[in-house]
Amino acid sequence: MLLIGDDWAEDHHDVEIQDETGRKLAAANLPEGVAGMAKLHELVARHGGESPDPGKVVVGIETDRGSWVQALIASGYQVYAINPRQVARFKERYASSGAKSDKGDAHALADMVRIDRDQLRPVAGDSDAAQAVKVVACAHQTLMRERTRTFQRLRSTLREYFPGALTAYADLTLTSADALELLIKAPAPATAAKLTRTQITTVLARHRRRNRDTKAATVQAALRERQLALPDQVTAAYAATATAHARLIIALNEQIAELEEQVKAHFLKHPDAEIYLSMPGIAEITGARVLAEFGDDPDRYASAKARKNYAGTSPVTRASGKSHTVKARYVRNNRLADALQSQAFSALRASPGARRYYDKQRARELGYNPALRQLGNRLVGILHGCLKTRTPYDEATAWSHHAYPHPA
Structure with missing residues (x-):
């Protein structure tokens, strides 16, 4: 050897x-x-x-x-x-x-x-289909994180020289296409105050915004509010920076939308997609992310416990001498952990059994995050069983032993 x-x-x-x-x-x-x-x-x-x-x-x-x-x-x-x-x-x-x-x-x-x-x-010996799902799912999530970072930079820049824009575009959401177009059209306080209601309404109509007249009046009034001013040269520099961030967010929005279609297309072609979509709290994007990180090698996880450990939803025990503590795992696959957390949150409405299980954890005086993590851990175990037996999720089977309290 x-x-x-x-x-x-x-x-x-x-x-x-x-x-x-x-x-x-x-x-x-x-x-x-x-x-x-x-x-x-x-x-x-x-x-x-x-x-x-x-x-x-x-x-x-x-x-x-x-x-x-x-x-x-x-x-x-x-x-x-x-x-x-x-x-x-x-x-x-x-x-x-x-x-x-x-x-x-x-x-x-x-x-x-x-x-x-x-x-x-x-x-793991993942199939070509699973590897393709992983590539596009990771790229899609990475672009979304980059958009969030760029938005935070834009927001920080506006707070330094044009805080009125944050107030004016609050109802529109600053990352929306119409708000970004208005910001690019008038990135400085002086030029923004000169925007007419017709100009604002035209932009809102182009992006099919409802209640355009009311929203246009609100935006115009907020942009014309008096505020503290910076020197013209400094304001122009800030305006150029804000414009660059806004254009970058628009480009990221376009690429995220295109990649989202690719994620759905690749995920729906996978033979395990039906089982993932049967789980409560999972749609195409969340399902693609979970599949991408778990893979589809049938021999990779020997048991549900092994899958839970890999997911990072199961706790870690630290025992030494008389000390014995059980803590959450923080060294884990963050992409998978985020997707499972999102699934557990959505499952609270989609599954009565999941809701009862969550309420049971809260009754034990667990906090919101620990209870949600326990629910996610349980859902990973259910998913493992469904994949092993090649059967879709069934609400009654999954939560039958949690429907009623056990006798003392």
């Missing part, structure tokens, strides 16, 4: 090959791409004996995505994606100085898959 540690960078890979005794057989710096993969295969053939078995080649690497990882899996190698935090802790057994090098990381990764392979998680 060959054990390979692969420390990847943007344009190269530092690899070390060991045998089962930990003896170093080779070390190399491989370029990214086809040439580097070919050289890696040559090293495996050279040190693996005649007709090496790909299944006996074990690779440790600090990522689970990308064309390099997919090429390793396609070659038949056993690939383990190792969390960089685990690698950092593992290296502490060598030295406590905190020294770091690419060759040292490759050596540590090779040692980890040789010594602690039973404690590591192999890269």
Whole structure:
């Protein structure tokens, strides 16, 4: 058996090959791409004996995505994606100085898959459909987060030189297309005060806003309110900054809408989509995000507990001596945790059983977030059962043992 540690960078890979005794057989710096993969295969053939078995080649690497990882899996190698935090802790057994090098990381990764392979998680064999869902779902969520950051920058800029705009466009919502168009048309207090009701109404009509006359009058009155002024040169600089942020939000809105359609299209093509959509609190976008992070490898999670641990919804127990505490997991997959939190919140209205379970947790004097996390944990277990048995969610089956209190 060959054990390979692969420390990847943007344009190269530092690899070390060991045998089962930990003896170093080779070390190399491989370029990214086809040439580097070919050289890696040559090293495996050279040190693996005649007709090496790909299944006996074990690779440790600090990522689970990308064309390099997919090429390793396609070659038949056993690939383990190792969390960089685990690698950092593992290296502490060598030295406590905190020294770091690419060759040292490759050596540590090779040692980890040789010594602690039973404690590591192999890269899941997700289908092409699941990988496609993950790509577009992550991109969609990333753009939404970027839009939020850009909006906060715009809001902060307006508070510094034009707070009246925040009041004027409050009813329209500052991220809406009509509010952004008005802001671009008149980004400074002086020009905004000169906007006529007709100009405002025209913009609102273009974006199909209801009660246009009333809203136009409200916006015009708010823009003409007197406020503290800055020097003209400073105001012009702020106005240019606000315009740039507004145009960026408009572009992000367009791309988010296009990606949303892609997310729905890819998700609905997946064979598990029907089961995910049967769950309470899950629609196309939330379902796509949950599927993307869980994957669709049927052998990835040995039990519902394993899926809950991966999701980060199950608590962590810390017991030492007479101390015994149970706390929430904070080191977890944040994308998955956000999607499951959204599902649990929506399920409170969609599922009577989920509502009863949540109320039961609140009756135990749990706070809002802990109770919602407990509900999310329960829903993950139900989802695991549905996927294992290939059956859609059923309200009566899911909550039958929670319908009535158990006798003392």
